[in-house]
Amino acid sequence: MLKSVDVLMVGVGGQGTILASKVLAAAARAAGYDIKVSEIHGMAQRGGSVVTQVRLGEKVYSPLISEGEADVILAFEELEALRWLAYLKPGGTLIINNQQIYPVPVLAGAAEYPQNIIAQIRARGVKVQVLQALDQAIACGNGKAANVVLLGALAQKLPIEEKIWRDALAATVPPRFLEVNNAAFGAGFKS
Amino acid sequence: MKELLSGNAAIARGAYENGITLAAGYPGTPSTEILENLSRYEGVYSEWAPNEKVALEVGIGAAMAGARALVTMKHVGVNVAADPLFTAAYTGVNGGLILVSADDPGMHSSQNEQDNRYYARFAKVALLEPSDSQEAKDMVGLALTISERYDIPVMLRTTTRVAHSQSMVELGEPAVREIKPYGKDVKKNLMVPAFGRLRRVSLAARLARLAEYSENTPLNFIVPGDGKAGVITSGISYQLVREVLPDAAVLKLGMTNPLPVELIKKFAAQVETLFVVEELEPYLEEQIRMLGIKVAGKEFFPDTGEYSQGLLRRCFVKAGVLPVPLQTEDLTAGLPQAPPRPPVLCAGCPHRGVFYTLQRLKLTVTGDIGCYTLGGLPPLEGIDSCVCMGASIGMAHGMDKAVPGLKGRTVAVIGDSTFLHSGITGLLNAVYNNSDSTVIILDNRTTAMTGHQDHPATGRTLMGQAAPEVDITMLCRSLGVKRVEVVDPLDISRLREVIKTETAAPGPSVVIARRPCVLLKREVRPAVTVDQEKCTGCKMCLKLSCPAISVIDSKALVNADACVGCNLCVQVCKTGAMQGGQADA
Numbered sequence: 124m125l126k127s128v129d130v131l132m133v134g135v136g137g138q139g140t141i142l143a144s145k146v147l148a149a150a151a152r153a154a155g156y157d158i159k160v161s162e163i164h165g166m167a168q169r170g171g172s173v174v175t176q177v178r179l180g181e182k183v184y185s186p187l188i189s190e191g192e193a194d195v196i197l198a199f200e201e202l203e204a205l206r207w208l209a210y211l212k213p214g215g216t217l218i219i220n221n222q223q224i225y226p227v228p229v230l231a232g233a234a235e236y237p238q239n240i241i242a243q244i245r246a247r248g249v250k251v252q253v254l255q256a257l258d259q260a261i262a263c264g265n266g267k268a269a270n271v272v273l274l275g276a277l278a279q280k281l282p283i284e285e286k287i288w289r290d291a292l293a294a295t296v297p298p299r300f301l302e303v304n305n306a307a308f309g310a311g312f313k314s
Numbered sequence: 315m316k317e318l319l320s321g322n323a324a325i326a327r328g329a330y331e332n333g334i335t336l337a338a339g340y341p342g343t344p345s346t347e348i349l350e351n352l353s354r355y356e357g358v359y360s361e362w363a364p365n366e367k368v369a370l371e372v373g374i375g376a377a378m379a380g381a382r383a384l385v386t387m388k389h390v391g392v393n394v395a396a397d398p399l400f401t402a403a404y405t406g407v408n409g410g411l412i413l414v415s416a417d418d419p420g421m422h423s424s425q426n427e428q429d430n431r432y433y434a435r436f437a438k439v440a441l442l443e444p445s446d447s448q449e450a451k452d453m454v455g456l457a458l459t460i461s462e463r464y465d466i467p468v469m470l471r472t473t474t475r476v477a478h479s480q481s482m483v484e485l486g487e488p489a490v491r492e493i494k495p496y497g498k499d500v501k502k503n504l505m506v507p508a509f510g511r512l513r514r515v516s517l518a519a520r521l522a523r524l525a526e527y528s529e530n531t532p533l534n535f536i537v538p539g540d541g542k543a544g545v546i547t548s549g550i551s552y553q554l555v556r557e558v559l560p561d562a563a564v565l566k567l568g569m570t571n572p573l574p575v576e577l578i579k580k581f582a583a584q585v586e587t588l589f590v591v592e593e594l595e596p597y598l599e600e601q602i603r604m605l606g607i608k609v610a611g612k613e614f615f616p617d618t619g620e621y622s623q624g625l626l627r628r629c630f631v632k633a634g635v636l637p638v639p640l641q642t643e644d645l646t647a648g649l650p651q652a653p654p655r656p657p658v659l660c661a662g663c664p665h666r667g668v669f670y671t672l673q674r675l676k677l678t679v680t681g682d683i684g685c686y687t688l689g690g691l692p693p694l695e696g697i698d699s700c701v702c703m704g705a706s707i708g709m710a711h712g713m714d715k716a717v718p719g720l721k722g723r724t725v726a727v728i729g730d731s732t733f734l735h736s737g738i739t740g741l742l743n744a745v746y747n748n749s750d751s752t753v754i755i756l757d758n759r760t761t762a763m764t765g766h767q768d769h770p771a772t773g774r775t776l777m778g779q780a781a782p783e784v785d786i787t788m789l790c791r792s793l794g795v796k797r798v799e800v801v802d803p804l805d806i807s808r809l810r811e812v813i814k815t816e817t818a819a820p821g822p823s824v825v826i827a828r829r830p831c832v833l834l835k836r837e838v839r840p841a842v843t844v845d846q847e848k849c850t851g852c853k854m855c856l857k858l859s860c861p862a863i864s865v866i867d868s869k870a871l872v873n874a875d876a877c878v879g880c881n882l883c884v885q886v887c888k889t890g891a892m893q894g895g896q897a898d899a
Contacts, residue, residue, distance in 0.1 A: 135655065136657070148318055148480065149318075152318060152482075157481075157482065158318060158480070158481070158482065159446075159479055159480065159481045160318070160479065160480040160481075161475060161478065161479040161480075162478055162479075163422050163474070163478065170655075170657055170658045170660065170861050171655060171656065171657035171658075172655040183481075184553040184554070184556040184557040185550075185553045185554050185556075185557045185622075185623050186446075186475055186479035186480075186481065186550075186553070187475065187554070187622045187623065189622050189623050189624030189625075189627075190624050191624070191642060191645075192624070202652050202653070202655070203652075203655075205649060205650070205652045206652035206655075208645055208646050208649070209644075209645065209646045211645055213642055213643055213645070225864060226653060226654065226655035226656070227655075227656065227658045227693075227859055227861055228653055228654060228655075228656070228692075229653055229864075230856065230861065230863065230864040230865075231692070231693050231856050231859065232853070232856065232865065233692065233693070234653035234654070235653065236653065237650040237651075237652070237653075243649055243650070244649065247645055247646075247647075247648070247649065249645060
């Protein structure tokens with residue numbers, strides 16, 4: 124059994140973090156890991172900051188990832204990457220979608236969206252992989268599949284075979300969207 | 315076969331596998347998905363009740379009749395259901411009865427954090443606390459056995475991290491559903507004082523027998539360790555402790571009322587220093603201390619908020635159990651602060667027009683529980699208060715009566731589901747006591763905040779059957795409200811006129827602002843566009859707090875993907891720059 128891996132998925136409500144965590148959990152399970160998944164929802168249907176935590180290992184106790192312990196942060200949006208960066212383990216990987224979604228305080232002019240987030244994080248010596256997941260998903264046929272592009276990039280970093288990922292994707296995504304999602308996964312996996 | 319299930323899905327599975335035939339509840343995060351999952355299993359009747367008190371009464375009736383019953387609610391819901399709960403401990407059950415209380419340490423989606431373990435002790439019912447999904451499922455079966463064998467309701471108390479975390483669960487086959495015979499027994503079930511006094515004595519005896527069970531049940535067990543620091547814990551804290559102190563001896567309590575006193579003493583004698591680790595209140599700690607056992611707890615571990623292993627690690631460092639960690643590099647040093655991303659009313663939300671109007675009219679607004687509570691956040695800032703389900707109407711009446719300056723300037727807002735939950739009695743009071751208050755019922759035809767659950771005015775049941783729809787207008791009239799107006803909240807000028815008229819009018823008024831939740835009924839309307847020539851960058855449109863609108867480089871911009879064409883911004887724009895959309899689709 125391979126070592127334990129903690130993955131934090133962060134984004135904005137509506138971006139598909141929960142679906143992505145489902146596919147990861149299904150793949151990890153098929154690969155023989157114990158898994159715990161934790162998510163927080165309830166206050167609003169959409170628009171808020173969303174975090175899903177997936178932990179895999181031989182035996183997992185807590186469903187939570189603590190500050191400074193995530194092996195990988197998969198950020199669906201730049202500002203959310205910044206918000207959750209303290210959770211990354213020293214030497215951990217940040218996979219980031221270069222999409223910016225302005226929160227309402229920014230839209231209303233009450234706060235500023237920080238500039239050059241990716242460059243600033245990189246300057247801290249963090250391992251960063253940047254994706255244009257939205258553009259890649261649109262090229263695959265549907266912008267909504269940006270979450271699966273990101274998942275493909277994550278899959279590249281984890282010790283789980285590609286076939287297992289593909290099966291997990293097929294088992295989770297509705298059949299009529301599978302083709303687009305398979306293409307999106309492939310695009311992320313290669314990048 | 316194993317499946318990855320949330321604690322809530324596991325409880326539903328446990329109900330299905332263990333012969334529960336009736337389930338009732340009121341939606342409330344983090345409890346909602348239990349009934350949503352359960353309603354999909356065959357052989358279980360499940361329903362949304364208008365409030366938690368009614369749900370528990372339905373469960374008590376079913377159990378009294380001989381069926382196994384499950385009742386679900388969030389922690390604050392138990393406050394509503396407390397009245398029948400306390401007497402249900404006296405009558406006991408016939409078929410097993412479980413009350414799920416889903417508590418929310420950290421207040422991820424609640425107005426307070428209350429530790430409902432005290433309710434179990436206060437109401438004198440048995441209490442079980444699962445720490446993962448497998449335990450959640452297994453404890454449903456054990457709770458039913460306990461309930462039937464000891465003739466007592468059982469509270470199954472989860473917290474958000476058990477309810478909404480997923481872990482592996484071994485699935486079993488459903489048991490044969492049996493209904494126990496019912497026989498009239500007034501001494502047991504009719505709680506007039508003479509019989510109640512007998513059942514009070516019986517309850518003490520039942521609890522004493524249950525305390526013996528608690529000593530020997532597999533729900534309470536010791537994980538052997540190195541004998542130095544020992545930890546007594548329950549619920550999710552158990553998982554955190556196992557991770558933070560992998561070598562420590564742990565007494566894991568799955569049954570926390572009544573407590574296994576002898577087992578606790580035995581464990582305490584095995585370890586050098588004893589800690590209690592529990593989220594929220596010192597529920598276990600105080601009881602253990604009362605046994606004369608020296609124990610450390612809240613002096614190291616906080617009594618507010620949610621625990622994590624990071625937090626526990628810091629606490630155990632402070633307690634001298636773990637070594638001081640080496641300083642690691644702070645990845646975030648020197649980086650800018652991320653601005654907050656608060657949840658907001660959806661683009662096209664029908665409540666937006668109401669809060670915009672209330673704020674423009676500078677009224678004092680007592681609020682209630684639902685998505686629309688978000689209308690209190692900037693820049694809408696259309697609500698002054700939020701206390702509990704149904705409180706808005708009584709509070710508006712109280713303000714109006716007590717403070718002359720607020721007369722005619724105070725309105726209550728309440729959602730349709732919340733009005734049916736506990737607003738009706740408040741409105742009845744307003745009518746009876748000659749209130750001048752105005753109540754705005756934000757009728758979006760669903761229980762939106764928890765994910766679109768049905769209620770008595772939606773025309774459908776939890777199990778998908780057609781149901782009669784309460785006519786809220788007629789209901790208000792029948793309570794004695796003479797002034798009832800129905801308006802479209804997306805028609806701002808009419809809404810404004812109606813609110814002005816009704817707040818000025820003497821006597822109680824009800825304004826029903828009716829339009830379905832934007833996520834419930836997708837109307838295809840063209841997105842709003844901005845005429846760049848006409849836009850002066852005045853930012854009036856931003857006052858709507860619509861996530862589809864921004865003003866960049868002094869010009870308004872509408873995100874066509876997010877805009878649903880509700881037309882509110884078109885009405886608000888003073889220069890005529892916002893165009894398109896349509897309100898009356």
